[in-house]
Amino acid sequence: MAPVADLKDELDIVIPTIRNLDFLEQWRPFFQPYHLIIVQDGDPSNAIQVPNGFDYELYNRNHVNKVLGPKASCISFKDSACRCFGFLVSKKKYIFTIDDDCFVAKDPSGKEINALAQHIQNLLKPSTPLFFNTLYDPFAEGADFVRGYPFSLREGVSTAISHGLWLNIPDYDAPTQLVKPRERNTRYVDAVMTIPKGTLFPMCGMNLAFDRELIGPAMYFGLMGDGQPIGRYDDMWAGWCAKVICDHLGLGVKTGLPYIWHSKASNPFVNLKKEYKGIYWQEDMIPFFQSIVLPKECKTVQECYIELAKRVKDKLGPVDPYFQKLGDAMVTWIEAWNELNPPPQTAALAHTNGVEKN
Numbered sequence: 520m521a522p523v524a525d526l527k528d529e530l531d532i533v534i535p536t537i538r539n540l541d542f543l544e545q546w547r548p549f550f551q552p553y554h555l556i557i558v559q560d561g562d563p564s565n566a567i568q569v570p571n572g573f574d575y576e577l578y579n580r581n582h583v584n585k586v587l588g589p590k591a592s593c594i595s596f597k598d599s600a601c602r603c604f605g606f607l608v609s610k611k612k613y614i615f616t617i618d619d620d621c622f623v624a625k626d627p628s629g630k631e632i633n634a635l636a637q638h639i640q641n642l643l644k645p646s647t648p649l650f651f652n653t654l655y656d657p658f659a660e661g662a663d664f665v666r667g668y669p670f671s672l673r674e675g676v677s678t679a680i681s682h683g684l685w686l687n688i689p690d691y692d693a694p695t696q697l698v699k700p701r702e703r704n705t706r707y708v709d710a711v712m713t714i715p716k717g718t719l720f721p722m723c724g725m726n727l728a729f730d731r732e733l734i735g736p737a738m739y740f741g742l743m744g745d746g747q748p749i750g751r752y753d754d755m756w757a758g759w760c761a762k763v764i765c766d767h768l769g770l771g772v773k774t775g776l777p778y779i780w781h782s783k784a785s786n787p788f789v790n791l792k793k794e795y796k797g798i799y800w801q802e803d804m805i806p807f808f809q810s811i812v813l814p815k816e817c818k819t820v821q822e823c824y825i826e827l828a829k830r831v832k833d834k835l836g837p838v839d840p841y842f843q844k845l846g847d848a849m850v851t852w853i854e855a856w857n858e859l860n861p862p863p864q865t866a867a868l869a870h871t872n873g874v875e876k877n
């Protein structure tokens with residue numbers, strides 16, 4: 520792999536955790552130069568030990584409530600969806616988010632995979648959503664555009680999201696887990712490809728990176744877990760919203776390398792209880808997202824997202840009252856995002872007027 524741009528001052532690593540952070544020892548060579556944002560879920564009185572030598576900030580539920588006040592209602596509790604709070608408070612251009620049961624995988628040659636470096640490569644190089652390159656990522660070393668690929672499209676578009684994959688425990692839904700409890704993913708597919716414009720995909724949050732300045736406000740992981748009728752659709756919801764907005768704004772989404780080693784299979788029966796409404800509702804959710812054509816007046820992610828929230832309430836509200844709540848929470852999320860991430864000119868104005876943001 521070509522030398523990787525050093526983004527240590529431009530990228531935060533966001534980790535949701537309800538367990539412990541021992542997994543960081545394996546990632547130390549790759550992660551130590553980076554700042555970690557740890558979002559501790561569950562009981563805030565539990566002490567989470569962070570291995571020595573890492574630069575980090577840790578937020579538990581008390582911090583979420585303190586930072587957001589009433590807007591904290593949009594941040595899920597007791598679900599990996601809580602990770603999006605880390606996206607909100609970060610001040611960096613890039614985010615890499617990883618689960619605490621994901622370890623360093625090895626490629627077929629036995630070499631340890633620096634997943635972060637591959638995500639950075641994916642994000643810094645253009646995507647090609649408008650015309651599929653059959654030799655996959657044309658910007659990868661040793662690859663290029665194939666014959667017949669229009670030269671007018673070879674510049675590509677900016678990449679907003681890099682979606683990595685998993686060896687060992689694949690990200691299957693509960694019914695599939697129940698039917699195939701011992702199935703392990705041993706296939707290492709050496710490819711990165713752009714997901715074509717107009718095509719949705721199931722975004723998994725366990726090995727994911729994105730450009731926060733390009734798509735951050737759309738990376739809301741919804742209302743899941745405690746007090747909600749659904750779980751384990753956090754990343755899926757964010758992925759569908761983000762992909763529709765990327766398509767509208769001419770941004771790219773890539774999937775494939777890097778792989779991580781996913782070590783823990785969560786309980787399929789517990790997962791089924793969390794997922795079952797989602798499995799049923801997604802037969803309405805997917806046609807909804809496939810039908811979305813955002814107005815040309817929507818020029819920012821926030822404008823797109825607020826429009827999307829309106830349509831969620833309007834079109835999915837009749838499916839279940841949950842979507843009314845979700846639509847409102849999407850608006851709250853954007854309000855929180857704008858409050859914590861004011862546009863530069865606003866921030867500068869607030870500063871000159873002596874209105875220091877605390």
Ligand SMILES: O=c1ccn([C@@H]2O[C@H](COP(=O)(O)OP(=O)(O)O[C@H]3O[C@@H](CO)[C@H](O)[C@H]3O)[C@@H](O)[C@H]2O)c(=O)[nH]1
Nearest residue numbers: 535536537538560597598599618619620724725751785
């Ligand atoms: O209530 C919770 C549960 C978990 N977490 C943290 O979130 C991640 C993922 O947890 P886990 O590995 O148990 O979940 P999986 O079934 O393997 O994967 C799901 O998680 C999402 C992908 O990231 C997606 O919904 C499923 O693929 C770990 O870091 C837990 O510590 C939590 O914060 N709160």
Ligand SMILES: [Mn+2]
Nearest residue numbers: 618620781783
């Ligand atoms: Mn897991």
